[in-house]
Amino acid sequence: MLIGDVARRSGVSARMLRHYDSLGLVRPTGRSNAGYREYSSEDIQRIFHIESLRALGLSLREVGRAFDDPDFTPSELVGDLIRQTRERIAAETELLTRLRRIAAAEPTGWEDVLQSIALLQALGSKSAGRRQRAALSSGEEVPVPVEALVEAALSERDPNVAGALRWALARSGDGGLALLAEGLGSPVAAVRKRAVESIAEIPNGEATALLQDALTNPDVVVRRYAALALGARGVADAVPTLIDMVVEGTNDVDAADALSALASRPALVDRIATGLVDRLAHGTLESSARRRLAQALAGIPGATTTQALTELSHDEDRAVALTASYILGMRDAG
Incomplete structure (x- = not known):
């Protein structure tokens, strides 16, 4: 032929x-x-x-x-082809993601496109300083797609850069909350922690609702961060978790401060005082936990607290009794 x-x-x-x-x-x-x-x-x-x-x-x-x-060896060659194909797909996916983010920034000209590319590259830089500068400058001239900010915030390990990214997300409004909510369900504990920290810095009702949902998250770290943030916002749902934190000795000072802030609302005073007193009544608590609970009562006004401290001043545990007596003296002096 x-x-x-x-x-x-x-x-x-x-x-x-x-x-x-x-x-x-x-x-x-x-x-x-x-x-x-x-x-x-x-x-x-x-x-x-x-x-x-x-x-x-x-x-x-x-x-x-x-x-x-x-x-x-055919199997070796097929294995190489699979690896190369995966690498090619990953590269194409990364390119597609970058293009989508540039489009989301709604550039009006090539200068905007180039500035968006520069900011996105800076967010992915190996230099922590460059990433931080990119986060702090985001939105000043060319808006950075919130999706890029969320991805950076959920993966950032440097605490200074992470703080800058959370600040940038808070400035961007509530556009990233849906993505941050997905982060709360991540299989990676560090990602869940970064997600709740980021949500905690967004001051709106939708973020508050997400934090309230986070109080039932299986991850205790997420629950604790959510409780501290909600306490600062005056949300009563945080009270049980905050009391648990005092008992467990995890961020107990911050938790006690949050309970004190919540107690500035008259409607919550008795609820907080009763919650602390009830936990003190548990005979299985260690001395250190009972002492922390007594210390937490220092920031709670009202008759219930005064009565509890009076009784504790005669407690068999000398450390608890001394703590209660000191707090009573401070209250009388005030």
Whole structure:
């Protein structure tokens, strides 16, 4: 079969067939009397094999190796192709994400596009200082897509950069809250912590609602951060978790301060005092936990607290009794 017929039947151009010949991939079996290439059925089958391997992503050099190398291992080659394909997909996905973020910034000209690219690259820089500067400058000239800020905030390990990113997110409004809410459900504990920290700095009702939901999160760290933030916002739902924090001795000073701030609302005074007193009544608590509870009562006004401190001033545990007596003296002096 002459080269023109092979080209028509195989779909491979005559030029490519000549190229295969020059590389030694498919050498026509014979020549016609006029000197034209003549391909046998075996040659044509080899052409189809070449095209099949090229369709998998092999280069012509790799195709030649597959045909001619006696040590060729198909499984190894397929494994390499899988790895290369994954890398290519990852690179294309990264490019697509970057393009979407630039589009979300709604650039009005090439200068805006270039500035957006520069900011996005800076957010992904290996330099913590450069990332921090990018976060602090976000939105000043060219808006940074909130999706990029959220991704950076959820992955940032440097505390200074993380603070700058949370600040930038708070400035951007509530656009990133849905993505941050997804972060609360991440399988990675560090991501969940960063998510609740970021939500805590967004001062609006939707963020408050997310924090209230976070009080039932399976992650105790998330619950604690949510409680501290809600305490600062005057949300009563945080009281049980804050009392737990005092008992457990985890950020207990901050938790006691939050309870004191909540107690500035008259409607919550008795609830907080009763909650602390009830925990003090548990006979299984260690001395240190009871002392922390007594200290927390110092910031809670009202008769319930005064009565509890009076009783505690005669407690069998000397450390608790001394703490209660000191607080009573301070209250009387005040």
